[in-house]
């Protein structure tokens with residue numbers, strides 16, 4: 753049995769990671785044989801964060817950053833920049849914010865997702881076929897004054913459950929890495945086991 757603080761398989765350890773959070777089942781991580789590469793990008797500006805409501809496909813009905821598959825010949829940064837423009841209509845100079853590894857029980861493929869952030873953008877935020885962009889308060893809920901920002905708090909109940917752990921790190925500009933394994937019943941995913949670390953120079 754692996755310890756709660758031990759870095760799980762699948763996490764790239766090129767930079768030193770310090771344990772941040774873990775939880776779920778005591779049993780082993782799920783096995784996988786192949787990895788698919790994805791991206792996810794967030795705009796954090798003036799105390800607000802831009803999320804998209806997914807209108808179709810994987811994760812439909814949830815709020816998330818803007819992203820998708822890394823296409824052949826693209827770097828993750830190129831893919832993230834392209835997906836942000838396709839899905840939210842804006843260009844941004846993205847910075848790497850973290851790496852996440854997700855797996856569902858019984859799935860052959862694991863998802864490696866490179867996460868990006870930017871504090872400014874060019875263009876007009878525009879709804880696409882895939883995503884409906886909306887601004888939310890990026891302040892911790894305890895400091896949150898909706899009247900001041902005139903936007904709601906982050907809709908964690910309508911997001912992937914483990915986003916609540918790492919999104920505050922992204923907002924704070926702290927680089928992170930993590931893994932979360934899920935069980936799946938039909939279209940419903942439940943976190944089975946998770947681990948998150950922050951880069952030691954943060």
Ligand SMILES: COc1nc(N)nc2c1ncn2[C@H]1C[C@H](O)[C@@H](COP(=O)(O)OP(=O)(O)OP(=O)(O)O)O1
Nearest residue numbers: 790791792809810811818819820821854865912915
């Ligand atoms: C816990 O699992 C996940 N959490 C979060 N926050 N985001 C996740 C999780 N698993 C997948 N994602 C992200 C990664 C991508 O940004 C999207 C999925 O990409 P999609 O299937 O929409 O990829 P596209 O290339 O856009 O697909 P199309 O072929 O439909 O254009 O979800």
